Amino acid sequence: DIQMTQSPSSLSASVGDRVTITCRASQSIGSYLNWYQQKAGKAPNLLIYVASRLQSGVPSRFSGSGSGTDFTLTISNLQPEDFATYYCQQSYSTVITFGQGTRLEIK
């Protein structure tokens, strides 16, 4: 299976900050990388698909980049509703895998 490793596992930031979350794949996955936001007690919500495409209805302060093995999710101008856990997910392999998650907390 392709292992997805996110860093950091958790981070603290303030409203208005710009934050970057990294996802690294154990082998090249092209651009087959998606990002999700999950709030406590809720289902995950798709933010970015195919590395950099913004899902309909997602604010433009969310952006994704990368290809191959290294990917980033950037959130500009953090808003109170952005404090949540973020997951990356690859579908390059027939066995779909997720990263372990990054918890974004209020500083």
Add this chain to the structure above:
Amino acid sequence: QVQLQESGPGLVKPSETLSLSCSVSDGSIGSYYWSWIRQPPGKGLEWIGYMYYSGTTNYNPSLKSRVTISIDTSKNQFSLKVTSVTAADTAVYYCARGGWSGSNYGAIWFDSWGQGALVTVSS
């Protein structure tokens, strides 16, 4: 806007079979990857498997021998069965729709999710 809703028992005894259904509303069972994903309490997401609307299935090898996913187009729903459950199968189970694009063959993203169903395995 498609909506998904899981249903099924919240408590299953060890060694028995876990069965969940996912109703798809405001949309039909079309050409998507109809998927199940689970999340043990306090932990991350684990993909269980999917059935493409044509009937093709793909399961996580870690669960493959115990999992069956099926689609009932007449009822606009799909289902999950996990046999011989243990406490390790205790989790919130999500049904999800897997989107895809012809320009990125193989890319699958989960664009709609159910609210999740907590299933506890305990005697």
